[in-house]
Amino acid sequence: MSAWFAVLGFAAVIGFLLLPYAGLGGDGQNFYYTGISAAATWAVFAGARRVRQSRRLPWLLLGAGQFCYTIGDVAYYISHAIYDSDAFPAPADLFYLLQYPLVCAALVLLVRRRTPSWDTATLLDAAILAIGLGMLWWVYLIGPMATDVDGSESLASNVVSIAYPVMDLIVLATAIRLAVGSGARSTAFRLLLASLLAMLVADMVYGLQTAADTYRDGGVPDVLWLCEYVLLGAAALHPSMRTLDHRAKVALPNVTVGRLIMLAVAALLPLVVLYERYTPSVLLFGVCLFTLVIVRMWMVLGIQQRLAIVDELTGLKARGVLLSHLDLEVERGRRQRYDVGVILLDVDQFRLIVQIHGQPGGHEVLTELSDRLVRLCGDAAVLGRVGDNMFAAVLPGYDGTDLVQAAGRVREVVEKKKFAVGDQEEFRVTVSVGVAGLFRDGTSPTELIEHAEMALRRAKSAGRNRVYSPDGPVEQRR
Incomplete structure (x- = not known):
């Protein structure tokens, strides 16, 4: 069922792109878009019914978040197609913003259920990556919006404008914690992470286009949001979603070459940005990142000295x-x-x-x-x-x-x-x-x-x- 939903969903995304060539752009695209969003909402709630009642809450929260997105899409369609209103903020923004805390709560629950008692090293890894990528969010999205705030716009407009990238940053940090944490990397897990990635990239592109006044309906952000809907629905319908929140057997020091490269790149991001611009916030991010990296390396050395995963003589667990x-x-x-x-x-x-x-x-x-x-x-x-x-x-x-x-x-x-x-x-x-x-x-x-x-x-x-x-x-x- 998950495969069929994904195939039909991505076919619908392609159809969304072809609608303008069939003379059905504008209202037709908005109606089509809302239908895909509603189908994703149904898929998440249908998937939640497959797990025991005590394990449903993360999926119900994700479904509630997608439902808020669907209501927001309907409100957006009504305001633009029926009333031809470009007011900002609009009722749709309330529902769009409601999605973020629901998604964060679901991700936090998944992290808590998947994580064994000892996983401090992974928490540090997530903090390093979140701060590195969060710095880019701040420098290129949140910072410019905060700087451009003036008396020409209402307080509500300024607050909502800044709320979107701030919420994205919170979701980003939580998603990174889930991605680098313990637990099985099942198909449902990968589909969920791909859905979150599509949402964050779409929001980032939307923010940049809005700042440059180049955003138009039916563009790249809309396609990425539709991909987010399809991927989330496919994750909820995949059989492996039943084990997505199962606790890992044991949390072991996860020091791989790939992870160390990611940590090093995240730590160097502030220096890269310094070549383009100089701001005190970049220096603060750099200090935080390098401090966390040093603590992380200290933990790795301490773990290697105190704890061997496998006993060297017998090959049994230490x-x-x-x-x-x-x-x-x-x-x-x-x-x-x-x-x-x-x-x-x-x-x-x-x-x-x-x-x-x-x-x-x-x-x-x-x-x-x-x-x-x-x-x-x-x-x-x-x-x-x-x-x-x-x-x-x-x-x-x-x-x-x-x-x-x-x-x-x-x-x-x-x-x-x-x-x-x-x-x-x-x-x-x-x-x-x-x-x-x-x-x-x-x-x-x-x-x-x-x-x-x-x-x-x-x-x-x-x-x-x-x-x-x-x-x-x-x-x-x-």
Whole structure:
């Protein structure tokens, strides 16, 4: 349905461009334009009905914003086609301006729902890009309008004229936060961003043409606004819109070459503008941008020092990443009322192994142990190395019985087959295991880890090679 709407919508846009050649310009174009806007409104509300009621609000806000745009188009058509009025501001401007806060509220909701608890770096990225592009908005749109304000125009006219680019700037900043944030880049996500981009570019071109007194109905801004309508409707009707607001599994430091290039370009924009004109606002923007870039780079260095995404030795997730996964699964488990299990295992007598076989031998044991865990758990668990010789597994959907059985299989798999270290004789390695389950042993990630650690200590104190829960032994076969 989304593909058909997009095809028909863009066909309608082409028809809009051809109307003047058929002698149907003016009123015909205005009526045609309003029809496409109304169709987009229907598409957004129809798409909103496809998701659960608790997840509809962002799409309902987007639909309400498009509805305001449609009412504005109708009012614009009535004032120009019927009453031949060029008054400014007009009733249509009220509805056009109402769209912006509705769209911003929808984008903020999407950002909040998609973003895990830790995403400060992405927030800084969005701020850098928003300030860089916002500077262009200020220098070329908002600034000239504010400077040209005089007594020849009414206060309402001056306020509305400046309100449009200011609202665009707010939407731009929010859209950038959504674009660079965490979460899946689905087709609906890309269509929504393309719709926002078309709207912002259309508003910018309209502002420049209005300032130069070259705007005419049926021009580039109108075509871009129609493309915005079609793209928004296609996003709302695409099946992937159901997952657009799903929370990302984990927020990781996103330092790619492309992102660093974007940040560098945004930071250099003030210097580029300085070649054309000199204003104090450009210097202020430059100071803010370079300060944010320095903070961002400092954060990247700090993250790289404190947190590795993947453990270098075993290839499993590092402690910080695994705990982020645990935070997310516990949050989902509490919200959807499903179990989450945690398994902690520690290699018995690991210091003795290192003393006998050396540090390289100890590393081989840890590497082989991680390989066995991966083969055993597959995709059922999130595995990580959380200490020198301690491993953890997060198992979504595992209740008490399943958790104990999984922990028992882990202990048996480690003990069953001897470990080979270099050319030396093979020897047996055992592990002590502690388990903890959501709701039964705790309701927060911290409580689960603490109870699993307590169970692990009890297993080692009881003679090692055992599986314990916080309540006591659950599997003791040797």
